[in-house]
Amino acid sequence: MSKKTSLGLENLNEDDGLSEEERQKLLLYNKKVVCPVCDNNFNARAIKKSSYRILKKDSDFFIRYSIINPYFYDVWVCDECGYSAMKSDFEHLSDYDANIIREKISPKWKSKNYPEVYDIDLAITRYKLSLLNYYIINARSSKKAMNSLKIAWMYRLKEDEIKEMEFLNQALENFQNAYYNEPSPIYGMDKFTTMYLIGELMRRTGREEDSLTWFSEVTTSNIASQKIKNLARDQKDLIKDVITETEDNNPTDDSSDNKKHGLFSKFHK
Numbered sequence: 001m002s003k004k005t006s007l008g009l010e011n012l013n014e015d016d017g018l019s020e021e022e023r024q025k026l027l028l029y030n031k032k033v034v035c036p037v038c039d040n041n042f043n044a045r046a047i048k049k050s051s052y053r054i055l056k057k058d059s060d061f062f063i064r065y066s067i068i069n070p071y072f073y074d075v076w077v078c079d080e081c082g083y084s085a086m087k088s089d090f091e092h093l094s095d096y097d098a099n100i101i102r103e104k105i106s107p108k109w110k111s112k113n114y115p116e117v118y119d120i121d122l123a124i125t126r127y128k129l130s131l132l133n134y135y136i137i138n139a140r141s142s143k144k145a146m147n148s149l150k151i152a153w154m155y156r157l158k159e160d161e162i163k164e165m166e167f168l169n170q171a172l173e174n175f176q177n178a179y180y181n182e183p184s185p186i187y188g189m190d191k192f193t194t195m196y197l198i199g200e201l202m203r204r205t206g207r208e209e210d211s212l213t214w215f216s217e218v219t220t221s222n223i224a225s226q227k228i229k230n231l232a233r234d235q236k237d238l239i240k241d242v243i244t245e246t247e248d249n250n251p252t253d254d255s256s257d258n259k260k261h262g263l264f265s266k267f268h269k
Helices: 020-025 095-104 120-136 141-157 161-181 191-204 208-219 226-249 256-264
Strands: 028-034 041-047 053-057 063-066 075-077 084-086
Touching: 075 120, 084 120, 084 141, 095 120, 120 141, 141 161, 161 191, 191 208, 191 226, 208 226
Parallel strands: none
Antiparallel strands: 028 041, 053 063, 075 084
16 A cells, blocks of 8 residues: 555646646534634534545554544634644533633734645644643543544544554553543544554553453443454454564563564564
8 A cells, every 4th residue: 555545645647737636625614613712613524424435444443544543633723812622522522621722822822824625744743732722721531632633543644653552652651541431422432442442552552461350340241242352352463463472472471571572572563
């Protein structure tokens, strides 16, 4: 898969005489939004229905799109006061949190002129603005977790493994906090889907033994859906296969640290 295709920015039609930016514009429209902090009316860029196509889904639920990438337009930013959040959260803000935004973000905010078409770097910038807002208002761990996970996905598209790992770890920490302290569902995920995701993030960040524990809790549950049990079982098998392969290649190496080092690069599938 080419890098351009993986970003979801490949040409709609090579022979239509339009530039890439012009093709993207045809798939977008302005959605009217009212800021819950300052009552400013602004336009949020949104993707027309059925404009994108799903290519595949990674094992941590990252969806790879073609034609246009919905993740690029997932964050709404008020250009008047600086309030930023993922669109699913944007309108759900308490008066108390709105006051915090006014006190701590708005005085430092400088209005920005965003282009009509967003790219991956702008998407990352906007996700980070959203994450900053979540931390400043001390939002639920689940919000910080999902935001961090989506930043990690963007770095995955950029093939920046260091930054991806940084935000996967941040997402993992917050998902664990959310699991223990927040009711389900979490962003549409039931308890066992959240458990699976925690296990998968552990697997991807090199904590194989811990991930097996979480996957086992899912696969042995009597009430988890068969779909999520199958996903957990597949990841358990993947870990065990790599462990076996590593042991076969290092028959005299009894160091668990060395085993983990050898496994790390194989857990990003």
